[in-house]
Structures are given as C-alpha cells and as structure tokens.
Amino acid sequence: MTAVSDTPAPVPDPILSTALAADLDAADFRSEPLRRLWGDEADDALARGMREPILRAIAGDQSVLATLGRLLVLGMGQPADAVAEALPRLGVPGLVALGLARVEGDTVVPVALLRPQSFVDAEGIGEWWIASDLDEVALDGALPADHVLGVGGASRTLAEIIMPIEVDRALDLGTGCGIQALLVARHAGVVVATDISARALAYAELNAQINGVSNIDFRLGSMFEPVAGEAFDLIVSNPPFVITPRVDGVPEYEYRDGGLVGDALVEQFLRTAPDFLTRGGAAQLLGNWESRGGQAALEGRAGLDRLSSWVPADLDLWVVQREELSPLAYAELWIRDGGTTPRDAAFTPLLTAWLDDFDARGVSAVGFGYILVRRPPEASASASAPALRRVERVTQPVSNVGGALRAGLAAHDALAGGLPTTLVTSADVTEARHLLPGNDDPSIIELRQGGGFARTISVDPALAALVGACDGELTVMQIAAALADLFEVPFADLWASLEPRIRQLVIDGFMHAAE
Missing domain, CATH: 3.90.930 (Outer Surface Protein A; domain 3)
Incomplete structure (x- = not known):
C-alpha cells in the first residue's frame, strides 16, 4: 500500500474562501492571463509534466500573477512578503488556515495546487478555481494513496458528455475535487455530491466556496449508501473504475481504484443506479469493461455484451466505446499514471501483477467509454415504445457529445409516435x-x-x-x-x-x- 499524504486535508471556511476568491479575481488569476504570462509552449509543456519552461519564461518576474503562478499552479514555495502582497485580503495566515500552505521561515510552502479551469456549457464560457493535492511534478515522485486529483482528462471528458438539461435534483457520485458537481449545479436545483474520501470532500467543499456555489450538499460514504431511499433526475459519476490487481505491493489510489476485482465496480454501479432514478432520469458515467475469452472476444464484442447484460432490458442504454487496450497497454498506462516508469525498480513487479491478474480472468482487452442509462419517461414507457438499446464504437474525434445524447434520446421518444x-x-x-x-x-x-x-x-x-x-x-x-x-x-x-x-x-x- 502506498503511503498516505503527510499533509492534512484543507479546511473549508466560507469567509476565508470568499477573501481568497476576491484576491484571485483582483490578480486576474485565470487561464488566459497565465498562458499569456509564460507563453503557449510553456503552458502546453506543463500539461505533459514539465514545469521548467514556465520557470524559464517567468524567471525574475516578481509580479503578483507570477508569484501566484509559481505558488499555486506549480506548487513551489514563495517569499512570504510576496505572497502577502499577492493575497492582501486573505493574507498568509488565511492561506494557512484554509490548509493550502504552511510557513517555513520566510517562505510560504504550498501543500496544495489551485489552478483555473475553463469550461464551456449551454450557458457559455466560464472558469472555476480548482484546488487539489500536489501532483507528481510538484512532489517529484509517486502519488500518495489518498491523493485528490485535480481536473484531469477523464474529468474533462465527463464534463463534455453530460447532457445539458435542467433538473431539480442531481447526484455526483464520487465527486473527487468537485468539478462535476460545480458544473451540474449550474443546471440543477440541488446537487448531492458524495465520496468515500473525506479528504476529497474537503477539497470539493472548498472549491464550491471559492467559486461561490451554494446549492451542493456534500456527503461522506461509499457508492449509493449516502443517498439511500432518494431519487434523482440526473446522476453523474467519474467513478474509480481503474482495474487494479488486489495483491500486496500494488498501490491502491483512492481517486481511481474502487477496491473491487476487475470491472466489478462499473457493474455494481449499473445494476444499482436505476433504483435511484426518477421517471425520465438518467445516469451518465465513464468506465472500463473487460473482454473475457470466447468467440465474442475474438470478434471484439465480449466487453460490450457483458456490459449490456448488467442493465435491465426495459431501461434505455447507450454505450459509446471510445477505445480498447490490450492488457499490456492498459497496465503500462496506469502504472505510469501513478508516477512509476520503466526506469524504476518497482515497474516490472507491478507489470507482472497486472498481467497475472488479467490472465486469471482470461481478459483479452479492456474497453473504455461513455455509458448512459435512463429510466424511460412515462410517455414512452409502453410496449409500443421499446427501450433504446444502443451499443457502439466511436473512435473519431467528437464534439458536443452531451447535446448529441440529449437530442438522440429526445428523437427516440418522439419516434414512439411515428x-x-x-x-x-x-x-x-x-x-x-x-x-x-x-x-x-x-x-x-x-x-x-x-x-x-x-x-x-x-x-x-x-x-x-x-x-x-x-x-x-x-x-x-x-x-x-x-x-x-x-x-x-x-x-x-x-x-x-x-x-x-x-x-x-x-x-x-x-x-x-x-x-
């Protein structure tokens, strides 16, 4: 088991969060100003795990934006007087009280990242400030097991596929840093955001406070336990779906590992979620699914066939498989994701564990994609309007997927009448x-x-x-x-x-x- 973080979780405080937001706003601490500050190439390099180009671009720059960029985007300590100047309302004591930094002598040392994250939805372009744990670049090593991830590729993908619909009640299951809850809150009366990690919930609540979002209810617990007996118009989830060997020596990262064998977590979600949907309510998630042996596996259907069997036939199901990886490619992807490379002594034992785990179940491939399950609306829930059952592979670039899914479901309902x-x-x-x-x-x-x-x-x-x-x-x-x-x-x-x-x-x- 990988060691846990040696820093405490953040401490949300509405007054301090408001002061922090005011300071960030005054400094124009947003994506585009930062990108202009250090240049497009350096900004793109950071996404690939390199911060040196940014450091070279802003070397000697003592402006407020440069100070905040080094402190909050790169996770590097800064002089206390420069931080105090950059955050005049919050101050250094306030930053420490929020659990985002500590003071060592005359230096403010960040213990978390806080980065601007732009988004586009039906209401236009916007931007959040998102706090999360220090990444592997800032830590210069492997991630702790309780690491709270910021806005990664999977988070951005889920945000793009969520249908832009107005709902009364929504659920973000496994909220992590809270980015999906923030986005859904723009179109929901109330959002319940759950997570098994108290550390993640602390970050999610802090992010809601910083961004002035007040219609999110945060609850601690596993899967659907915190919302027993409740129903929702929309459920979204970027669950910890990564398939990980359950053997000693293999790190279990809370942000990606659900603690179950193979793709059992995705199966559990799909078998359980319909019980928490209102009539016409939909659940959307990202997931992995295994193809296991047999003729169907040879024809590339086994994983999708298994997934379809988890959802009752009277419910709408729309699955879009975006990619399929071999066991070797999958194992390498997620070992590297944890900060271990082939140069590290731990890499080969981890790879062996992953491949042995796949062999034990006869796994030939692992699919990844988008899953939508819907309880049909009352108007179309009849024998004359069979449920939509669509399972497909889409590998080409896509755009406005959420809008396309919404339109496709609306068309399916309308066609029930001819x-x-x-x-x-x-x-x-x-x-x-x-x-x-x-x-x-x-x-x-x-x-x-x-x-x-x-x-x-x-x-x-x-x-x-x-x-x-x-x-x-x-x-x-x-x-x-x-x-x-x-x-x-x-x-x-x-x-x-x-x-x-x-x-x-x-x-x-x-x-x-x-x-």
Whole structure:
C-alpha cells in the first residue's frame, strides 16, 4: 500500500474562501492571463509534466500573477512578503488556515495546487478555481494513496458528455475535487455530491466556496449508501473504475481504484443506479469493461455484451466505446499514471501483477467509454415504445457529445409516435460521392456529420435522394412516392427499406422534424 499524504486535508471556511476568491479575481488569476504570462509552449509543456519552461519564461518576474503562478499552479514555495502582497485580503495566515500552505521561515510552502479551469456549457464560457493535492511534478515522485486529483482528462471528458438539461435534483457520485458537481449545479436545483474520501470532500467543499456555489450538499460514504431511499433526475459519476490487481505491493489510489476485482465496480454501479432514478432520469458515467475469452472476444464484442447484460432490458442504454487496450497497454498506462516508469525498480513487479491478474480472468482487452442509462419517461414507457438499446464504437474525434445524447434520446421518444410528417436535413450534414474513373454513377455515397459524433454513413441512391430533398417543404411520404416512381420500384418495397434507416438518421441527428 502506498503511503498516505503527510499533509492534512484543507479546511473549508466560507469567509476565508470568499477573501481568497476576491484576491484571485483582483490578480486576474485565470487561464488566459497565465498562458499569456509564460507563453503557449510553456503552458502546453506543463500539461505533459514539465514545469521548467514556465520557470524559464517567468524567471525574475516578481509580479503578483507570477508569484501566484509559481505558488499555486506549480506548487513551489514563495517569499512570504510576496505572497502577502499577492493575497492582501486573505493574507498568509488565511492561506494557512484554509490548509493550502504552511510557513517555513520566510517562505510560504504550498501543500496544495489551485489552478483555473475553463469550461464551456449551454450557458457559455466560464472558469472555476480548482484546488487539489500536489501532483507528481510538484512532489517529484509517486502519488500518495489518498491523493485528490485535480481536473484531469477523464474529468474533462465527463464534463463534455453530460447532457445539458435542467433538473431539480442531481447526484455526483464520487465527486473527487468537485468539478462535476460545480458544473451540474449550474443546471440543477440541488446537487448531492458524495465520496468515500473525506479528504476529497474537503477539497470539493472548498472549491464550491471559492467559486461561490451554494446549492451542493456534500456527503461522506461509499457508492449509493449516502443517498439511500432518494431519487434523482440526473446522476453523474467519474467513478474509480481503474482495474487494479488486489495483491500486496500494488498501490491502491483512492481517486481511481474502487477496491473491487476487475470491472466489478462499473457493474455494481449499473445494476444499482436505476433504483435511484426518477421517471425520465438518467445516469451518465465513464468506465472500463473487460473482454473475457470466447468467440465474442475474438470478434471484439465480449466487453460490450457483458456490459449490456448488467442493465435491465426495459431501461434505455447507450454505450459509446471510445477505445480498447490490450492488457499490456492498459497496465503500462496506469502504472505510469501513478508516477512509476520503466526506469524504476518497482515497474516490472507491478507489470507482472497486472498481467497475472488479467490472465486469471482470461481478459483479452479492456474497453473504455461513455455509458448512459435512463429510466424511460412515462410517455414512452409502453410496449409500443421499446427501450433504446444502443451499443457502439466511436473512435473519431467528437464534439458536443452531451447535446448529441440529449437530442438522440429526445428523437427516440418522439419516434414512439411515428415518423414526423415532414423532416429537415441538419445543417451540419454533407454528402460525399466516390466514383470509379470513367464511371458516372457513384460506387459509394456517404453522409457526413459535422458535429456530435461526427458520423459517416454509407447510403444508397434512394436514401441519399430523400435526405437531399428533405428541406421542410414536401412531406416524407411525398418524397418517397416520387422516388418510387423515379427508381421504378413498388412504393411498399422502397418504404420498407427506407423507413428504419430514416428513423436511425433522426436518432443520429442527421435529420429532425420540421418546425
């Protein structure tokens, strides 16, 4: 077991947090001013674990912003008088009282990071200040087991896929530093944020105070225990889903390890979450899932098939697998994430433990992606409106995934009453035709989507013609009838071929009902 932090958790205090926020605001301590201060290249280097370019860029700079950058972004000690000048309202004693620093002689030594984090949602562009534990760059070594992570790649990914919907009650399960709770709080009456780590909850509460967010209820406990008997319109979670061997000598990091074997934590979440959803409520999370042996594994389906079996058939399920790693690649990724590299003596024993663990369960691959489970709305919960069951692989770059998921669910609900009479092709859809040399007829016709999941779909001439004609003027049936005459095929046969594919194009966002 890796040692725990040798510094106490922060101590949230609304008055001191307000003073800190006022000082940060006065110093213009935000992403873009900092990036201008030390330059784009140095800023990008920090994301790759290198702080030397920033230090060279601001060498000799004693400005308030440079002082705060070294102290709070890089986690480096600064002269006490410079810190006092940079934080005139909070002061050095206030920074210490919040548990963000300690004083050693004439130097203020940070014991946490506090970095600006920009975001974009339905209301526009904004920015939070997010406090978290010192990272491996500041620590110059492996992370403690109780490390509270800041805003990492997984946090940003989850933020991008959460549907932008207004809800009364939301739950952020496993809140960590609290970034998801802060984002969801913008669209919820109240957010309950839970975590098994008291240290993480302290950071999350402090971050809510610094950013002036007051509609979050913080609760300590594992999984759904702190909200027993309650129901939510939206549940979001970046759970500790990393698959870790349960053997001596393998570090168990609270921010990523749920303490269960294999992908059992994701399974437990998916089997339990529906009991805490209101009618029409949705749960969204990131996760890993294992592919284990058999023909399905050879065909790349085993992990997705296992995951689907965890969710009852009467619930909507939309799974998007973004990547799949071999056991070796997966093990190396997470060993390095903990700060251990192949140059370290501990690397090979850790790698062996991971590979032995995967072999014991016959794991051939580990998938990663987005999972959405929804209890269908009352209006569509009937035999005539089967649940949406969509399991797919999407590897291309994506954008506005949350909006695409919301639109897809809305389209699925609307289609329960039949196809809209009139459809319009979405503005981001283009068509590409591929012709063999000397041939006037295309051998391949593709519809391409500019936003959302950026899908490319091969279509035949009839469907391409229908999509091209859907401008809101003629009804779908009128267009289909004209195409039956044009292609000289019976209308019933053409419609039987077109109708299910039109439905899929509507769910995928290629087309929508005319207003």
